[in-house]
Amino acid sequence: MMNFLLNIVAIPVDDPIAFTFFTGYMAMLAASVFFFFERSSVSKKWKLSLLISGLITGIAAVHYYYMRDYYLATGQNPTALRYIDWTLTVPLMCVEFYLLTKAAGAKISLLWKLLAASVWMLVAGYIGEAFTDGSSSHSVIWGFLSTIGYVYILYTAWFGEVAQLAEKSGNETVVKGVRILAWFVLVGWAIYPIGYMCMPGGWLNTGLGWSSSNVDLFYNIADAINKIGFGLVVYSVAVANSND
Numbered sequence: 001m002m003n004f005l006l007n008i009v010a011i012p013v014d015d016p017i018a019f020t021f022f023t024g025y026m027a028m029l030a031a032s033v034f035f036f037f038e039r040s041s042v043s044k045k046w047k048l049s050l051l052i053s054g055l056i057t058g059i060a061a062v063h064y065y066y067m068r069d070y071y072l073a074t075g076q077n078p079t080a081l082r083y084i085d086w087t088l089t090v091p092l093m094c095v096e097f098y099l100l101t102k103a104a105g106a107k108i109s110l111l112w113k114l115l116a117a118s119v120w121m122l123v124a125g126y127i128g129e130a131f132t133d134g135s136s137s138h139s140v141i142w143g144f145l146s147t148i149g150y151v152y153i154l155y156t157a158w159f160g161e162v163a164q165l166a167e168k169s170g171n172e173t174v175v176k177g178v179r180i181l182a183w184f185v186l187v188g189w190a191i192y193p194i195g196y197m198c199m200p201g202g203w204l205n206t207g208l209g210w211s212s213s214n215v216d217l218f219y220n221i222a223d224a225i226n227k228i229g230f231g232l233v234v235y236s237v238a239v240a241n242s243n244d
């Protein structure tokens with residue numbers, strides 16, 4: 001019995017990937033509690049944005065709970081759970097962009113385009129990861145297709161409709177908030193394709209010899225930065241606009 005307990009407790013300390021699964025889980029859970037509670041301190045028109053922030057980290061927390069177990073039990077990358085999580089949470093991040101720019105006249109078509117781009121990006125990425133034969137061509141083709149969706153979102157946030165609408169809103173904090181979120185998409189989201197390229201067949205794997213088990217380390221760190229950070233930016237915009 002004692003041995004059994006020690007094994008479980010010892011793993012996260014020895015293994016940085018397991019460690020980030022544990023801390024990622026707790027951080028996502030704590031962030032959700034924070035966003036849900038803080039809904040009461042922002043004005044009515046911002047409550048939906050905070051609800052979405054809490055849902056993003058809440059959905060991630062549930063997936064981290066299972067991914068953590070899966071990883072401890074098998075030592076493998078929980079690829080399917082990872083992509084189920086992303087397929088729910090990344091579209092919700094697109095909803096945040098839509099809600100932030102809605103007051104300036106964002107149309108529902110903007111939301112649909114962002115949703116389509118995010119689902120495209122994730123389906124192609126899933127095919128690239130889950131059905132890999134370890135060949136470079138499989139990894140590169142699907143990685144490239146996925147990147148088209150990523151670049152579309154990146155462009156929209158920096159120069160396209162989202163950026164233009166934020167500018168048009170004439171609201172200083174919305175302009176600033178959208179700009180910070182665009183930085184998240186540029187820098188924070190870029191961690192994922194870097195992790196992807198460390199898988200067998202990936203450019204960083206064949207080129208630099210980075211191993212595939214590292215991918216979860218990349219994904220776990222990126223998720224914490226992006227999901228919690230994104231939510232905090234939305235939260236700060238909401239608070240700044242709740243005094244009137």
Ligand SMILES: *C/C=C(C)/C=C/C=C(C)/C=C/C1=C(C)CCCC1(C)C
Nearest residue numbers: 125143146147150189192193196226
């Ligand atoms: C909360 C989860 C987030 C913000 C996940 C974002 C995921 C990406 C930006 C993934 C992008 C990928 C590429 C651009 C190419 C290679 C395959 C992916 C799916 C890792």
